[in-house]
Amino acid sequence: xxxxxxxxxxxxxxxxxxxxxxxxxxxxxxxxxxxxxxxxxxxxxxxxxxxxxxxxxxxxxxxxxxxxxxxxxxxxxxxxxxxxxxxxxx
Numbered sequence: 696x697x698x699x700x701x702x703x704x705x706x707x708x709x710x711x712x713x714x715x716x717x718x719x720x721x722x723x724x725x726x727x728x729x730x731x732x733x734x735x736x737x738x739x740x741x742x743x744x745x746x747x748x749x750x751x752x753x754x755x756x757x758x759x760x761x762x763x764x765x766x767x768x769x770x771x772x773x774x775x776x777x778x779x780x781x782x783x784x785x
Contacts, residue, residue, distance in 0.1 A: 732755070732759070733752065733755045733756055734755075735755075736751075736754070736755035736758070736759075737751040737752040737754070737755040738751070739751075740754050740755065
């Protein structure tokens with residue numbers, strides 16, 4: 696059983712490495728963009744509301760996560776309507 700788990704982990708690690716290697720530039724830009732977003736959003740919340748920087752950075756991290764969940768739910772709902780032929784797009 697332990698060897699089976701090790702084999703699965705090794706396969707998973709190899710695939711992650713291949714994806715990372717093929718997309719390393721894009722992944723790096725995404726990480727830099729995300730960190731920049733957090734800093735910019737936290738600075739705006741801190742400046743405009745007078746909140747502490749800790750509260751501002753918490754908002755800057757939590758808000759995009761909630762937006763991502765909201766978008767996922769909206770997309771799933773939209774896709775379910777499209778599968779019923781209710782989409783008006785041609």
